[in-house]
Each structure stands twice: as C-alpha cells, then as structure tokens.
Amino acid sequence: MEGNVFVVGLGLIGGSMALAIKKAHPNAVIIGYDVNEKEMKLARTLKVIDEMASSLEQGMRQADLVILATPVMQTERILAEMRADVLKKNVIITDVGSTKQRIVKHAEQLRKQGITFIGGHPMAGSHKSGVAAARAHLFENAFYVLTPTNGVAAEDVERLKEWLKGTKAQFVVLSPKEHDRITGVISHFPHIIAASLVHQAERYEKENPLVSRLAAGGFRDITRIASSNPEMWRDIFIHNKEELLALFDSWILEMQKLRSIVEEENSEAIYRYFLQAKQFRDGLPARTKGAIPSFYDLYVDVPDYPGVISEITGYLAKEQISITNIRIIETREEIYGVLRLSFQSEEDRAKAKACIQKHTNYDTYEG
Numbered sequence: 001m002e003g004n005v006f007v008v009g010l011g012l013i014g015g016s017m018a019l020a021i022k023k024a025h026p027n028a029v030i031i032g033y034d035v036n037e038k039e040m041k042l043a044r045t046l047k048v049i050d051e052m053a054s055s056l057e058q059g060m061r062q063a064d065l066v067i068l069a070t071p072v073m074q075t076e077r078i079l080a081e082m083r084a085d086v087l088k089k090n091v092i093i094t095d096v097g098s099t100k101q102r103i104v105k106h107a108e109q110l111r112k113q114g115i116t117f118i119g120g121h122p123m124a125g126s127h128k129s130g131v132a133a134a135r136a137h138l139f140e141n142a143f144y145v146l147t148p149t150n151g152v153a154a155e156d157v158e159r160l161k162e163w164l165k166g167t168k169a170q171f172v173v174l175s176p177k178e179h180d181r182i183t184g185v186i187s188h189f190p191h192i193i194a195a196s197l198v199h200q201a202e203r204y205e206k207e208n209p210l211v212s213r214l215a216a217g218g219f220r221d222i223t224r225i226a227s228s229n230p231e232m233w234r235d236i237f238i239h240n241k242e243e244l245l246a247l248f249d250s251w252i253l254e255m256q257k258l259r260s261i262v263e264e265e266n267s268e269a270i271y272r273y274f275l276q277a278k279q280f281r282d283g284l285p286a287r288t289k290g291a292i293p294s295f296y297d298l299y300v301d302v303p304d305y306p307g308v309i310s311e312i313t314g315y316l317a318k319e320q321i322s323i324t325n326i327r328i329i330e331t332r333e334e335i336y337g338v339l340r341l342s343f344q345s346e347e348d349r350a351k352a353k354a355c356i357q358k359h360t361n362y363d364t365y366e367g
C-alpha cells in the first residue's frame, strides 16, 4: 500500500511496527514522532523511520494511518486531544497499548467526529524498551488483538490488517472488556508477582548478601519481566485497575489456601496442587516462534573495515555459540561502528562476551 504512516512513540513497539510496515509496504512513507528527541533522531539514524515530524499536529495532518505507540496514559491523553480538522478524512487511527477499555473510551470523541479508530494490541514484546531494541520480526506468529467497536466498517478493519500484514501476526477480534480481562490474568498480574518476588529477595538480601549471588535458574526465569519499563507498567496497572483488584483478591485467597496446606504438612494436597499446575502448564500451546521472544543483545565497538563481521562470527562459530541476529548500527561517524549481536539466552551472551574479549580488544557492552 502507498501513503503516509505516522508512528507516535518510537520505542520498542513503535519502532518494530514501523519496520514491519515498511517491509510489507516499501513505498509507504514512515513518519515518526517522539517527545524524546534523542530517541526520534536515533530512529531516523537506524532507518526505522523515513522522516521526523516537527510536531504531533504536523505528522497527523499528513497521515493515512496513525499508530499510537506511547505508554497507555499518554495514548489516552493524545486521543482525547485529537481533532478531526487536522486529520485526513479517510485516516485510520490505531494504537498498540496493552489495555483497551480506557483507550477505546477516549477514542469515542473521535468516532463522533467521523474518524475511524480501531484499538489494537500486538501481544508480543519483551522486557526491553527503546528503539534500539526494535525488530521487524518481533510480532511474527504472535496474536494481534483488534477491538473495533460497533460502527467501525468491516472494510476499514481489513484495510488496517492489510497495512499491518508485515507483522506476520495472527489477528483476533475481541471486545475491549474481554481483552482487559484476559491480559489481566496472563500478562498484567504476572508482572505484579514478578516485581513482588524481586522485592522479597531484596529484603532478604539485607540479611544475607548471598541471596542475589545465589539467585539463579527458576528465580531468574520467573522474574525476567520485573526488568520491564516501570513507566509503561505503572500506566497499565492504573488502566486495568478493576481487573487487577479482582485478581489480587483471588490470589490472596489462593496463597492462604496454599499456606495452610503447607502449614498442615498436607502432603497429598500439596502434591495435587503442583500436579494440577504442571498438567495445565504442560498443556499450554507450545510457544510459537516470535511470540514474546527473549533476546539478549551484546554491543561491540568494532573498527570499520571490511571483514570485521566475519572475523567476529568466526570466533563465535569456533566455540559453537549461536547468534539469532546480527546488525551493524551506524550511530557514530568516526572510524568505529557498533555491531549488535543478539542471543537466545543470557548464558550465550556471556559466553560470546568472553570469547570476543579473548580474541580481540574491542569494547563490549550488554543491552
């Protein structure tokens, strides 16, 4: 498709959407805007966007598709302030926010002005933020929820899906309420648990510093998402407050039940509790490629000479360390460039770092 796509909020998700759209629609012009000018310039340098808008309004005026990819409280505010007279008549406005009810409610005023808004949520991402972590394939095979309200023309939903086909995601239509209920239990509440486990460990650490040194395996797995962006999650918790309050109540009851069977040493009940959890967990559909992937990046400052990539990949290949992605990031204009290597696990990244340090004197840093 041809036209102007305006992405507001050039972070992990806005950047990944821009890359995915450009891949499927190379003739589209991707215009970006971010309150953080540094992030906007980096998006341009990394060729994630074609042009920078000088203001929200300037970008809006030119857009055939607007993607709001800001934290949800900002999205709500932008939607409440948008006016039809600065928009093209046939524009489609969508968002990527992790909550839907409040966002759709604030878009209602646009619908009343005859503007099409279709709520969206690509259900993949990571604990990382910022445009440097953006990937065209981030949403591949993931679910992408759309929440068109009554009155949105079916052909507009199809037009939006066509714009978004480069995400290679699987579209699902839900009501905003259904969306917030489901994501409350499988995404939002788990972030609360992860953060609270980290707080608990931090308190124990005060008694014994060995706590964090010994924190490995299961603790690191279950708390990975506690490294997520606090601004983004603060907004999500406020937006989905009602669902989360209900989940807190049922979780507290659940913990009390579990606490008493442990206190009573009721081995039969404890066994059944864990068996039932294992059976449900083992029966979950296998994680599809691309859905909520983990990626661990290592940045290497490399001299700008031909063959430097094969030099590095050669060292890694010799030690059988596999890379999931490799990219030269030209953020510097001097003789050094930055090479970004992505790995499937933290362990692979640590091995790669040691390997590169053994064979070269290039600076490495984790991202």
Ligand SMILES: NC(=O)C1=CN([C@@H]2O[C@H](COP(=O)(O)OP(=O)(O)OC[C@H]3O[C@@H](n4cnc5c(N)ncnc54)[C@H](O)[C@@H]3O)[C@@H](O)[C@H]2O)C=CC1
Pocket (backbone or CB within 6 Å): 008, 009, 010, 011, 012, 013, 014, 033, 034, 035, 036, 039, 069, 070, 071, 072, 074, 075, 096, 097, 098, 099, 121, 122, 123, 124, 125, 126, 127, 128, 129, 130, 131, 229, 232, 236
């Ligand atoms: N991180 C994830 O895994 C996922 C996040 N989401 C949703 O995507 C949205 C964006 O999240 P991320 O890309 O992860 O965050 P991010 O922190 O990487 O990027 C957000 C960007 O928005 C910019 N921004 C903030 N207020 C703004 C404003 N008023 N106008 C213009 N730019 C503004 C920030 O400067 C930042 O560059 C959030 O609504 C989040 O709920 C959805 C799916 C997955």
Ligand SMILES: O=C(O)C(=O)Cc1ccc(O)cc1
Pocket (backbone or CB within 6 Å): 097, 098, 122, 123, 124, 125, 126, 127, 187, 225, 292
């Ligand atoms: O890193 C993870 O596992 C995530 O939880 C990513 C994520 C964050 C927010 C969303 O709305 C969807 C996916």
